[in-house]
Amino acid sequence: MSLNKTFGSMLIIAGTTIGAGMLALPLASAGLGFTTATIIMIAIWALMTYTALLMLEVHQHADPSSTLNTLAYQLLGRKGQTIATLAMFFLFYALCAAYIAGGGSQLSEKISTWTGTTIAPQIGAVIFTVAIASVVSIGTHSVDMVNRILFTAKVVALAVMLGLLLPHVQGQHLVEMPIEKGLILSALPVIFTSFGFHGSIPSIVRYIGIDIKALKKIMIFGSALPLMVYILWQLASQGIMGQPQLMANTTLGAFIGSLSQLLHNPMVGQSVSIFADLALATSFLGVSLGLFDFLADTLNRGNHLAGRGQTALITFLPPLAFAVFYPQGFIMALGYAAISLVILAIFLPVAMVRVQRKTANNQSAYVVKGGSLALGIVTIIGIIIIAAQLLQMIGIIPAVG
Numbered sequence: 343m344s345l346n347k348t349f350g351s352m353l354i355i356a357g358t359t360i361g362a363g364m365l366a367l368p369l370a371s372a373g374l375g376f377t378t379a380t381i382i383m384i385a386i387w388a389l390m391t392y393t394a395l396l397m398l399e400v401h402q403h404a405d406p407s408s409t410l411n412t413l414a415y416q417l418l419g420r421k422g423q424t425i426a427t428l429a430m431f432f433l434f435y436a437l438c439a440a441y442i443a444g445g446g447s448q449l450s451e452k453i454s455t456w457t458g459t460t461i462a463p464q465i466g467a468v469i470f471t472v473a474i475a476s477v478v479s480i481g482t483h484s485v486d487m488v489n490r491i492l493f494t495a496k497v498v499a500l501a502v503m504l505g506l507l508l509p510h511v512q513g514q515h516l517v518e519m520p521i522e523k524g525l526i527l528s529a530l531p532v533i534f535t536s537f538g539f540h541g542s543i544p545s546i547v548r549y550i551g552i553d554i555k556a557l558k559k560i561m562i563f564g565s566a567l568p569l570m571v572y573i574l575w576q577l578a579s580q581g582i583m584g585q586p587q588l589m590a591n592t593t594l595g596a597f598i599g600s601l602s603q604l605l606h607n608p609m610v611g612q613s614v615s616i617f618a619d620l621a622l623a624t625s626f627l628g629v630s631l632g633l634f635d636f637l638a639d640t641l642n643r644g645n646h647l648a649g650r651g652q653t654a655l656i657t658f659l660p661p662l663a664f665a666v667f668y669p670q671g672f673i674m675a676l677g678y679a680a681i682s683l684v685i686l687a688i689f690l691p692v693a694m695v696r697v698q699r700k701t702a703n704n705q706s707a708y709v710v711k712g713g714s715l716a717l718g719i720v721t722i723i724g725i726i727i728i729a730a731q732l733l734q735m736i737g738i739i740p741a742v743g
């Protein structure tokens with residue numbers, strides 16, 4: 343396998359993973375302290391990498407151009423396929439809703455500062471959605487062009503932001519422990535979503551072919567890079583602000599504002615803010631393109647102007663409606679996304695591997711270590727993550743953000 347293609351694929355995985363979820367990390371884990379947050383992140387990274395390897399175990403016996411849909415149908419039947427399709431829709435919609443809510447409030451704050459008037463976050467949400475929807479509706483080629491520019495800028499902004507923040511870290515903040523045990527449970531769904539990338543696995547398999555050694559490397563290193571970035575980001579955010587201060591910020595904008603104030607340096611706030619805008623825009627472009635194509639395919643909308651217009655409306659109106667009703671719903675929507683991500687990235691791979699291990703001739707094939715015990719453990723963790731989200735929704739454990 344050419345080194346270039348392997349490296350490129352690792353970057354695709356890392357690029358899909360590092361997105362809006364990262365922005366929610368300091369807010370979602372504000373009450374945990376650096377050490378606890380890092381331990382949870384490492385555990386969730388291990389979980390996500392393990393289930394990505396399970397997907398490879400499934401892919402090795404199938405056609406290289408299989409999608410999650412076709413795999414689910416082959417191994418789990420119609421019902422499995424329906425669950426996969428519904429979970430995919432729900433995940434895409436929830437993520438887009440989070441991006442619009444987050445991007446909308448960022449944009450309205452910016453317009454308010456520039457013009458000196460107060461603009462409602464809903465107006466920002468509409469402008470942000472129309473801008474991204476136009477690029478996506480024109481076609482994949484335009485998304486590719488815009489994304490290349492924004493992605494490069496995002497990497498530069500990330501480096502500048504961490505470079506400006508890390509020198510201000512104070513050791514005493516890093517030894518803080520969780521304020522309340524319930525907060526650990528509350529933080530799980532958002533942290534879990536921030537490590538999600540599993541929708542991209544079939545595309546990578548198609549790109550690389552069934553070369554398990556190369557694919558394994560891509561999954562492990564492609565997901566380890568976001569882990570490292572997230573640990574540095576937690577180090578910066580939790581090391582600069584004490585827990586009470588961090589917890590007082592319930593929105594991204596408030597968090598950025600207090601960082602600038604605390605460090606008496608508007609450059610710091612600006613660098614975080616620019617990185618946040620770019621992370622939201624690139625995530626939104628990638629995910630809404632996936633949703634757009636998926637809807638056009640499922641609903642058989644043609645590739646002409648009217649067809650693309652209709653698909654655009656079905657793609658963008660529902661998440662925009664969410665953001666209009668819940669302008670502060672950024673973190674809430676990322677939590678909802680976790681429910682369907684548990685189905686897509688844990689339950690489905692586990693179910694498919696179970697069926698395949700029973701039927702396939704596995705003598706010389708690739709089998710992920712850990713046996714039934716590991717499959718059982720990750721299933722239980724998946725149930726805990728869904729329970730954590732539901733318990734937050736009905737108010738039994740504290741909600742984050």
Ligand SMILES: N[C@@H](Cc1ccccc1)C(=O)O
Pocket residue numbers: 358359360361362363364437535536537538539540541625683
């Ligand atoms: N990890 C992505 C969200 C995501 C989840 C699942 C699949 C794709 C993307 C983010 O933080 O923005």
